[in-house]
Structure formats: C-alpha cells, structure tokens
Amino acid sequence: MNRWWTGGHLPGDVAKFITLSEVFAHGFGVAVLLIAIWLLDHHRRQHWLRLVCSAYGSGLATHLLKISIGRTRPNAIKPETDVAGTFVAWLPAWTERDWSHLFDRSIQSFPSGHTATAVGLAIGLTYLYPRGRWLFLLLAIAAGLQRLQANAHFPSDVLAAAGIACLVGAILWKNEPSA
Numbered sequence: 001m002n003r004w005w006t007g008g009h010l011p012g013d014v015a016k017f018i019t020l021s022e023v024f025a026h027g028f029g030v031a032v033l034l035i036a037i038w039l040l041d042h043h044r045r046q047h048w049l050r051l052v053c054s055a056y057g058s059g060l061a062t063h064l065l066k067i068s069i070g071r072t073r074p075n076a077i078k079p080e081t082d083v084a085g086t087f088v089a090w091l092p093a094w095t096e097r098d099w100s101h102l103f104d105r106s107i108q109s110f111p112s113g114h115t116a117t118a119v120g121l122a123i124g125l126t127y128l129y130p131r132g133r134w135l136f137l138l139l140a141i142a143a144g145l146q147r148l149q150a151n152a153h154f155p156s157d158v159l160a161a162a163g164i165a166c167l168v169g170a171i172l173w174k175n176e177p178s179a
Contacts (some may be wrong), residue, residue, distance in 0.1 A: 010149075018149050021142035030055050035122070037128075044128050051124040053170035054172050058120030058165035062113045065164070067092075071110035075151040086154070112153045115161035116168075118143035123169030 010018070023029030034055070038048055061090040070092040077086055088107050122140035144162065147153040 015149065018142050018145045020145045021139055022114065022119075022150075024121065024139040025114035025143035025146070027056075027059070027117070028122055030117055041056040041128075047124075047128055050172055051121075051128065054124035055117050055121035056167055057172070058161075058168045059113045061116035061164050061168055062111045062116040062161050065111055066108040066113065067111050070107040071154075071157070073105070073109040073152055074105055074154055083154075097099070109153055110157045111164060112144065112157045113161065114145045114147055115140075115144040115158045116165040119162045119165035120132035120168055123165065123173065127173045 024033075034048070034074055037051065068091055070089040071085045072081075072089065074086075081170065086109070090105075092107060096139055110119075118140040122136035125136045129136075144158040147158055148155060
C-alpha cells in the first residue's frame with residue numbers, strides 16, 4: 001500500500017494539498033497556528049494551554065513509544081521485507097546499550113508523531129470551534145496521508161498515532177463542553 005502512495009497515483013492538486021497539510025502536523029506549523037489563536041481569540045484563552053497540550057502532548061506520547069519500539073521506516077527497508085521484519089527491537093537504545101538509537105530516525109517509524117500532533121490539534125480545535133470540525137478532521141486526515149505519501153510511515157503507524165491522540169484528547173477534553 002505504501003508503494004501506491006509514493007508512486008504518484010494521486011491527481012496533482014490532491015497530492016499538493018496532502019503535501020502542504022504537513023503544516024498542520026509539524027511542530028513549527030502548529031506553533032504558528034497556536035500563536036494565531038492566542039492573538040486573535042481572547043475569549044478562549046483560558047483553553048489555550050489545554051489546546052497546546054492536546055497537540056504537543058499527543059506528539060510527545062508517540063515519541064515516547066518511538067524510542068521504545070524500534071520500527072524501520074518504509075523509506076529505509078528493502079522491498080521484500082515483511083511487516084514483522086520492520087520491527088527491529090524493543091527498547092533498542094537500552095537493550096543494545098547504543099544510545100545513538102535514541103536519535104536514529106530510521107528506526108522510529110512507529111507511531112507517527114506528525115499524525116498524533118495533527119489529530120490532537122484537530123480534537124482541541126473541534127472543542128473550541130465546533131463549526132470547523134469537518135475542516136479540522138480533513139486537515140488531520142490529510143496530515144496522516146502526507147506521512148504515507150512521504151514514505152515516512154506505514155498505515156499502521158498513522159492509525160496507531162491517531163488512536164493515541166484520541167486517547168490524549170479524551171483525557172484532556174473529557175469534562176469540557178464544546179464552545
């Protein structure tokens with residue numbers, strides 16, 4: 001399935017939209033959006049820190065898993081590798097006593113931090129701006145598809161990240177009625 005995403009099968013404008021959607025998932029892009037919300041919406045500032053935690057907390061949770069479960073990224077494996085062969089080690093930095101694995105992005109595929117950040121941001125934005133929920137959902141989905149298109153993650157990495165973000169979002173927003 002990853003080969004389909006990276007094979008150029010999408011129409012040009014759809015592929016461009018998916019590529020550009022990374023801004024909704026990337027740390028700097030999310031920071032710009034959060035700053036804009038802080039500056040423009042004085043009435044919801046009391047929820048701003050929770051929104052920050054929803055986006056970045058989801059990303060942080062996935063990064064803790066990334067350094068715990070070594071999985072080779074799709075762009076770093078041989079085409080004949082089966083799914084089980086993509087998982088390289090449990091706690092690779094600790095079991096192999098090689099601390100460079102903490103920073104080895106080639107074995108940090110599972111789960112997708114970008115996707116978790118985008119979904120966490122979409123959940124928080126949906127609580128603050130319920131009329132935009134379909135737009136936020138579309139941007140989060142596009143951000144997840146961008147990770148597939150970039151050949152940086154497997155579909156299971158993206159889905160697991162979305163699930164983690166939903167859990168983080170449920171914890172952060174469970175007692176908060178929509179604005």
